[in-house]
Amino acid sequence: MRYDVAVVGAGLAGLQCAQLLGGNGLRVVLVDRKASVAAPVQTTGIFVRKTWEDFPLPDEQLGPGIRDVVLYSPSRRAIALRAKQDEFRIGRMGWLYLYLLEQCARAHVEWMPETRVIRCDARGLFTSRGRVDARFVVGADGARSLIAQQLGLDRNRELLVGIEEVVPPISRERVLHCFLDPELAPGYIAWLANDGEEAHLGVAGYRIGWDPAKALRAFRHTLPFPIGRAIEHRGGWIPVNGVLRNIANARGLVIGDAAGAVSPLTAGGLDGALRLTALAADVITSYLDRGDADVLREYSGARFHARFMARRWMRRAIRAVATPRLAEVAFTMLRTPPLRALAEHVFFSRGGSFPDVSVSAARSSRPAAAPAPSA
Numbered sequence: 001m002r003y004d005v006a007v008v009g010a011g012l013a014g015l016q017c018a019q020l021l022g023g024n025g026l027r028v029v030l031v032d033r034k035a036s037v038a039a040p041v042q043t044t045g046i047f048v049r050k051t052w053e054d055f056p057l058p059d060e061q062l063g064p065g066i067r068d069v070v071l072y073s074p075s076r077r078a079i080a081l082r083a084k085q086d087e088f089r090i091g092r093m094g095w096l097y098l099y100l101l102e103q104c105a106r107a108h109v110e111w112m113p114e115t116r117v118i119r120c121d122a123r124g125l126f127t128s129r130g131r132v133d134a135r136f137v138v139g140a141d142g143a144r145s146l147i148a149q150q151l152g153l154d155r156n157r158e159l160l161v162g163i164e165e166v167v168p169p170i171s172r173e174r175v176l177h178c179f180l181d182p183e184l185a186p187g188y189i190a191w192l193a194n195d196g197e198e199a200h201l202g203v204a205g206y207r208i209g210w211d212p213a214k215a216l217r218a219f220r221h222t223l224p225f226p227i228g229r230a231i232e233h234r235g236g237w238i239p240v241n242g243v244l245r246n247i248a249n250a251r252g253l254v255i256g257d258a259a260g261a262v263s264p265l266t267a268g269g270l271d272g273a274l275r276l277t278a279l280a281a282d283v284i285t286s287y288l289d290r291g292d293a294d295v296l297r298e299y300s301g302a303r304f305h306a307r308f309m310a311r312r313w314m315r316r317a318i319r320a321v322a323t324p325r326l327a328e329v330a331f332t333m334l335r336t337p338p339l340r341a342l343a344e345h346v347f348f349s350r351g352g353s354f355p356d357v358s359v360s361a362a363r364s365s366r367p368a369a370a371p372a373p374s375a
Contacts, residue, residue: 003029003110004288006125006134008117008147010037012093013256013273014140015100020281022107026288029110029132031117031125037101038094042142042236043270044164044200045091046176046193050350051271052089058099063090063195066174069347073331074181074324076224079340083348088176090195091270117141120150122251136284137252140277143237145258151251154244154301156237156260158315160188160267163212163235164202165220168228172196179219180327186210187319188267190219201227204238204267206319240264240315242308243276243301248283250293255280259301265311265318266346 007018010032018030034040052062065086071079101111116128124134139147148155171194179190186205193200201223203215212235220227237257244260247253255261261272283299286292321327333339 001027001133003027003124003132003134005029005136005138005284006031006132007138007140008032008125009140009142009256009258010034010097010101010111010113011042011140011142011256011273012097012100012270013258013261013277014138015097015104016274017138017140017255017277017281018109019100019104019107020278021284022104022109024281024285026285028104028107029112029134030104031112031115031127031132033114033116035114037097037113041093041097041232041234043093043234044162044191044193044202045093045096045270046200046268047089047091047270048268049085049087051274055274057091058096061092061096061099063092063197064174065089066176066193066195068173068175070175070177071331071334071343072177072179072181074183074327077328077331079331079334079343081340081344081347083344087348088193090193090198090200117146120147120252135288138280138284139252139254139258140256141258143239143257145254147252148247148254148258151249151254153249153254154246154260156239156241156244156257158239158241158264159207160204160238160240161207161212161235162188162202162204162238162267163216163233164191164200165216165230166232166234167199167201167230169196169199170194170225170227180321180331181324182322182327183324184215184219186322190215192223192225198231199227202234238262238267238269240267242312243272243304245301245305247301248280248296248299250296253280253284253296253299263311264308264315 004026005028007014007030018028022028066088067083067086069081118126125132139145143156174195177192184190185203188204190203239260239262242264247259255277256273261276262269286295
């Protein structure tokens, strides 16, 4: 069977893309090397308000809302921030992926698990299970995307590595604890996200000269909270270069982490994955329907570069905080009203997450609207 689209990677972006394309009437195959979409999970799964308001995510697969954030310096000085309403919810990602896979099946998407992609060419994919012929290929295969390489598209150059443990809740108090400590998490933060039902304990940073597993052990032992035994271990690469410029051509395109659809400042990628993927599905449907390569110009990372410029500068500033002493100075500055207001904007503002994506040109030529999954 020849497919219209082969989607490689069954994470959040790949599942959403396959579902939308299948709902648009295209013949879609979803390929992943994993046996199940539910494991292993690589993301913490923190959704921001903007995401659950704009996308039909099943409410029962999102944890209780969190509105409190506490920031800590290396010496554990604290700044408490509180939003007026819930701003974060931790997704039960394994269950959410299974739900989305069910929606893909309803959209007549073929699921091809335990399949490793070896290469990509003009006919589609060559995999560990043989050839998969497809008119178009979508790379949803993560921060170090093979599909991006095979298609000759841009690839992520600035990466963090993150690891975490899912543990029992530390209390019924729903708080996102963020630790600015360059020895534990160089260039990023350590975190403890607790929603009263489960907690996520993790660190992320630049890989050179840093051992994330050792840092996570040290972080666990320095916390003033009793931390239970790990229920689940997660980890992966996080691109923080912003959306890449060249992310599509006549053979295929990339979405999610493969496209760099992650905030350079916060390293949050779920909102960006869903927004960029919605645009990608519109563009692919229009392109395959009309055969007009000009429609692919709608899908370009260049449109995001001005929006991400300030966040890339702030990313450089965070990376420059390379010692505990500098972190303490930065933390003292965060106590000033202007920088405290900036921190509240970063954590709580709708405009502080991934920018809204205009899909006007693509939608004007879209043959059919994708059905929204029922929650």
